[in-house]
Amino acid sequence: GENVEQHPSTLSVQEGDSAVIKCTYSDSASNYFPWYKQELGKRPQLIIDIRSNVGEKKDQRIAVTLNKTAKHFSLHITETQPEDSAVYFCAASNTGNQFYFGTGTSLTVIP
């Protein structure tokens, strides 16, 4: 089955700096890669996603890049703010049939 690895497990940045989280996947059939933000005690929320026919996608301060050949994708958050502090999960899916999650990154933005 699919194996998704995520790094780093924890990340601290100063407010205003950028944060980058990286994920790799193993199944070449995976074609959909969402990113979720989970605040303490709350449900995961989709923040951005990318499909395998696209190399990059951006939504305001958040961007995701995908390298299909290398089987890795990354989340980039620019101009970080304290409210960006949360746990971020990447996931890989084959046409939405199953979703396999990375191990999560706890991001702390220091004011």
Added chain:
Amino acid sequence: GAVVSQHPSWVICKSGTSVKIECRSLDFQATTMFWYRQFPKQSLMLMATSNEGSKATYEQGVEKDKFLINHASLTLSTLTVTSAHPEDSSFYICSAKVQGPGYIQYFGAGTRLSVL
């Protein structure tokens, strides 16, 4: 936006009893729902994929006789933890995928199960 309701939010039960968790899509139809297990400060582990009107597909290592899944309608899936034991204590989260070609899933708020 799409809302997924999960009930109960917290349940405490005695060892050996069974617990049923409900997952409902409130404002959309979901042909596919997913059940995850999340340990403290860890990732979401996919347990099974539930398709309306058919048997659930379980991930490797998940006991289907222990975690019974029923998806009787387009808006409701249930997970029953049978003969619960302390090692089943965990956070269980469901999600629902909007009917159609999209891949987006919406999560329930989760159920904390504590088995004494």
